[in-house]
Amino acid sequence: MTATEPVAGERQATTLDELRVAMGELFGAERRLRGREQQQPRDLTNSQLRALFVLGKSVEVTAGDLAKSADLNPASVTAMLDQLEASGIVERRRAAHDRRICMVSLTDKGRAVVDGERVRWQALWEAGFGDLSEPELGAALHVLRRMIALLDGL
Secondary structure, X not given: OOOOOOOOOHHHHHHHHHHHHHHHHHHHHHXXXXXXXXHXXXXXXXXXXXXXXXXXXXXXXXXXXXXXXXXXXHHHHHHHHHHHHHXXXXXXXXOOOOOOOEEEEEOHHHHHHHHHHHHHHHHHHHHHHOXXXXXXXXXXXXXXXXXXXXXXXX
């Protein structure tokens, strides 16, 4: 072994350190995205889109389940739904079996918005990652899920 060769385990530790740093950089990029969103407002925020994509998978969901599924604060979901309802994108109604429960669904306009955004995001992902092989994407998915489990376990 020469002086320039890594000691057993050294390379892995360096790669793990790089992965940890990259994860921090990813979190920073997401914060910057939210910051740009406030400076250059679009029709819909990323938080609204996350909620709408959840709604797009169901006929209707409770406001609480929407907050949980979209990883949003329940109090902010109420304000968000007020805006989306005023825009004609969602509608709310009280559950017949329990009037305390608010059911949320997409309107026809909302479904069209979700469909359009899904196409736009698919194109972004294809442009960014379409050149990666299935094994590479599978490895990335595996690592991301391990990161999620690590953070959720802290």
